[in-house]
Amino acid sequence: MSDSRHATRLDLAGLHAAEEYLPFHRATLGEAEEQAVIDVLRSGWITRGQVTAEFEQVFAERVGAAYAVGLNSCTAALHLSLLAAGAGPGTEVITTPYTFAATANSIVHTGARPVFADIDPATLNIDPEQVANRVTDDTVGMIPVHFGGAPCDMKRLGAIADEHRLTIIEDAAHALGAEYMGERIGSISPFTAFSFYATKNITTGEGGMLTTDDAALAERVRRLSLHGMSADAWKRYSREGHSYYEVIEPGFKYNMFDIQAALGQAQLRREEEMRRRRGEIAAIYDSHFADMPRLSLLTADPADIHAHHLYVVLLDLPSLSVTRDQVAEAMETLNIGVSVHFRSLHLHPYYRERFGIAPQDFPYALRASESALSLPVYPSMTDEDTAMAASILTGILERFSI
């Protein structure tokens, strides 16, 4: 909210405020997580080992993939998938500008050119027709992002990928637990990247996972995550593994380790319950906002399972005398934590200047960047917290309506 810090003070007198500050996010961590970490600390093996291998196995089963590779972030999962998909200098990868920096940065790090395609204004997910328009002879892949936890149109994107022989890498940082037309996210494309960052659907503090059905790709990503060496560290130091290894290619230091994996296993056991609760909170917001004229809600296909990572409203700015940043600041003043997902990457200095992009080149991503507001949605919120956050927002919008 730094943009709005120096804006004129809004008159909020008489508006209802929450008695206690409701944070935008609070991770759900309890005794199970504490015990899991203590067990690893006391085991004498804290780096990548058996606990990570177990987490990979249960995670792969959970999302319906043959293989899962534990990594230290979703960013690492995106970077290594891109390398395995052949992205590099002289190639292009298509993605949405309406995402977190990691999605496009990871493309830049391979030497490939990130090519943006605008979003569908109703879902804020990448628009397949825009993707189709941007394919060239140099395109090797695409990274769709399941914004907020609502699956992208994978059928149409899959058809474009098949037609042009492109590799799809799904950025599922928001989408653990989501399903597209009955198929679990993580089981659909050659690669899917998940995040366990502190605010995500499950957390290991920092962490990520790559899923794939291809044994050779899984092996390549695993090798790249540990310096390009031929064997896992834990195999190297175990009795069977000797201490012999070979460097096959210059890899990275991207592996998950057992303290993370222990947290991840404990969190994964609660994933379904936490998602159900976020869904209930989203339904309370939905019913509150159903007839509100000064905002609109995102649409999602009811046939899909939504992971409800974010709850985003789009403010109808022409009917308001304030900006989204001023509304966000008013929410904070009235004790409701809010956030903004996202300020489109094409508006950021690096992407704007390096690739010569103008704001209007992606009009829907621009409009969402100015009007989207994320409200709190996490399992430890009560129904009352939710209703209060909703009514404080509607109070602000009524006060500043034109």
Ligand SMILES: *Cc1c(COP(=O)(O)O)cnc(C)c1O
């Ligand atoms: C959080 C996030 C990432 C990065 O996840 P890390 O695990 O922090 O690397 C990537 N893409 C999107 C859309 C995200 O929200």
